[in-house]
Amino acid sequence: MKARIWGARGSLPVALTHTQIRAKLVAALEGAIGRDLDNSEKIAGYVDSLGFDVRGTFGGHSSCVEVQVWDPDNCAEHVILDMGSGVRPLGGAKLARYGPGKPQTYHVFMSHLHWDHIMGFPFFTPAYIPGNRIIIYGCHAQLETAFRRQQESISFPVSFDQLGAKIEFRQLEPGVPIEINGLRITAKLQLHAGDSYGYRLEHGGRTLIYTTDSEHKLEDSAARQGFVDFFRNADLVIFDAMYSLADSISVKADWGHSSNVVGVELCQLAGARQLCLFHHEPIYDDAQIARVLAETRRFAELTGEAPLDVVAAYDGMEIEL
Structure with a gap:
């Protein structure tokens, strides 16, 4: 993976x-x-x-993660987590590799429907190519409505019904896993305006957690334990670390995001192996993100009994599990 x-x-x-x-x-x-x-x-x-x-640079595209599960040379299926602006270069890379004449299937799992997480879809080239299949999964009842509304004429010149690919929507139930070719995916409700959902992906003895746009209240021990169980023994946790701990519990409380410190604590309690700081604050420049990474690594070193590898996500990063 x-x-x-x-x-x-x-x-x-x-x-x-x-x-x-x-x-x-x-x-x-x-x-x-x-x-x-x-x-x-x-x-x-x-x-x-x-x-x-x-x-270098940590980059500027909004949330999009690809998870390579199957052999790309022998399987025409792909897994995508969220469709922020980063899905545009993803689509370009797939087209360059496979060309328009080899139909592909894209399994897309949506954390939620806020604009920064769906804004890349109108620029996702595979959606325009007949023969491709795009299956969009999510726990929100408005899943299809959000994607269609974004392509109404007042917002975009190409309507949803003009897209060439076959596009399907499948609603998931939190806590009930589904399986796709040996990949097991489980969604979990998270605290965020309008709700968001994290995903636990398991395949071949490896586990990846994708949890963004999720706020964690320090006083809610039951919720904390629920996330510890969700993260349990994960090989990689991609975590919303948008704010500092001080901001997340004061001026930006109830804004629906978390901090680097909470990410470390949850991973340590869950026995996770690697933490990837994600969903970087847009006003942070590269130097600020680098400082956050250094501080987070130091905090993890001082507080953890077992080693926790901490990295900061950047556009183009690859992490082998």
Whole structure:
């Protein structure tokens, strides 16, 4: 099982500004002063030694994760978690690999129907290709309504009924697992405006948890235990860590998101192996996200009896379970 992050931001897509790109260039060049960088190999080595927040970017697409479950060379089925703006490059990559003449099936699991999680669908190229099949799963009764409404003429020039692929909607029941070719998926209700749902994916002895747009009240011990059980022994937890703990329990309480500290605590209690910080605050630049990651790793090191690997999601990241 492998997770590919196509969109790691929360709430809305963001792009690097001129000022931010300039700051990265200045930092890199300042670090190069006095170094003997007189050939391409040395330059590449120096760039690779820079911090990720200088040499790269955590990206700006809104939530979208692909889970590779089956052999892509022998199976024309794919799993997608949410359809934020990151699903546009995902669709482009699939088209480049398989071409328009090889029909594919996409199993899409929706955490919820807020715009940042469905906004990529009108730009998902496979939806326009006859022969493709897109099955959209979710626990919301308004699942189909949300996707159709987004493509009404006041919002988008191509209507839902003009899409070439066969598109189906399937409503799930929280706590009741379904199976697709040996993949077991279970949904769990989460605290968020209009409700959201996390997913536990199990296949081949590996477990991935996808839990975004979920708020955790520190005083609700029963709810906390429910998530500990849901995360139990997971190989990877992709977790909504949009806010600091201080913000999540004060000025941004009841905004429907969580923090890095809560993510660490839940993973430690559940015996999870890896935590991926996800749904990054859109006002955070790369340096701020890098600081959050460093602080989270330090917190996990100081508080955990067993090691917990902590990473921060970025567009293009791949995590092998």
